Amino acid sequence: MPRITVNVDGIAYEEEVEPRLLLVHLLRDRLGRTGTPIGCDTGNCGACTVMLDGRSAKSCSVLAVQADGSDVVTIEGLAQGGEWHPMQRAFHEEHALQCGYCTPGMIMAAIDLLRDDPDPSEEAVREGLEGNLCRCTGYCNIVRAVRRGAAEMSRRSASESSAQEVPAP
Numbered sequence: 794m795p796r797i798t799v800n801v802d803g804i805a806y807e808e809e810v811e812p813r814l815l816l817v818h819l820l821r822d823r824l825g826r827t828g829t830p831i832g833c834d835t836g837n838c839g840a841c842t843v844m845l846d847g848r849s850a851k852s853c854s855v856l857a858v859q860a861d862g863s864d865v866v867t868i869e870g871l872a873q874g875g876e877w878h879p880m881q882r883a884f885h886e887e888h889a890l891q892c893g894y895c896t897p898g899m900i901m902a903a904i905d906l907l908r909d910d911p912d913p914s915e916e917a918v919r920e921g922l923e924g925n926l927c928r929c930t931g932y933c934n935i936v937r938a939v940r941r942g943a944a945e946m947s948r949r950s951a952s953e954s955s956a957q958e959v960p961a962p
């Protein structure tokens with residue numbers, strides 16, 4: 794069986810995997826990242842979305858062997874130092890979940906969306922998240938949460954860059 798190395802949430806793993814094993818099954822069944830749910834198993838719902846080398850990917854559509862040498866971030870790896878990621882906090886504050894099944898994937902897809910458009914309009918959020926389905930249909934709050942998370946992430950990066958500015962002598 795092929796042996797792969799993969800970094801998940803900052804931890805390096807070396808695993809022997811069957812060539813047909815999906816990344817989502819590696820994450821959930823072998824590495825204990827059960828925060829990444831499986832919705833459809835066919836690449837349609839987006840529930841299984843994780844970050845793969847910095848971009849969102851549906852982990853039911855990626856073979857574990859394809860992730861060899863990659864960095865994966867799951868919903869369990871987003872919080873830093875016991876603090877939620879701003880997008881997690883925004884989903885909480887905007888009540889952007891009902892059953893929560895779609896939430897990990899939505900958050901990952903939202904963070905990826907902001908890489909290309911840090912201040913997305915409501916329409917851009919709806920378009921950017923069209924690959925992620927919410928069966929509870931709570932889309933209004935999800936869109937609000939993504940825009941709130943975007944504003945907070947911009948505010949943080951502005952204050953980090955001003956803190957790094959060297960004061961004039």
Ligand code: FES
Nearest residue numbers: 832833834839853
């Ligand atoms: S479970 Fe992967 S897209 Fe639905």
Ligand code: FES
Nearest residue numbers: 891893927928929
């Ligand atoms: S909150 Fe239930 S599927 Fe989205």
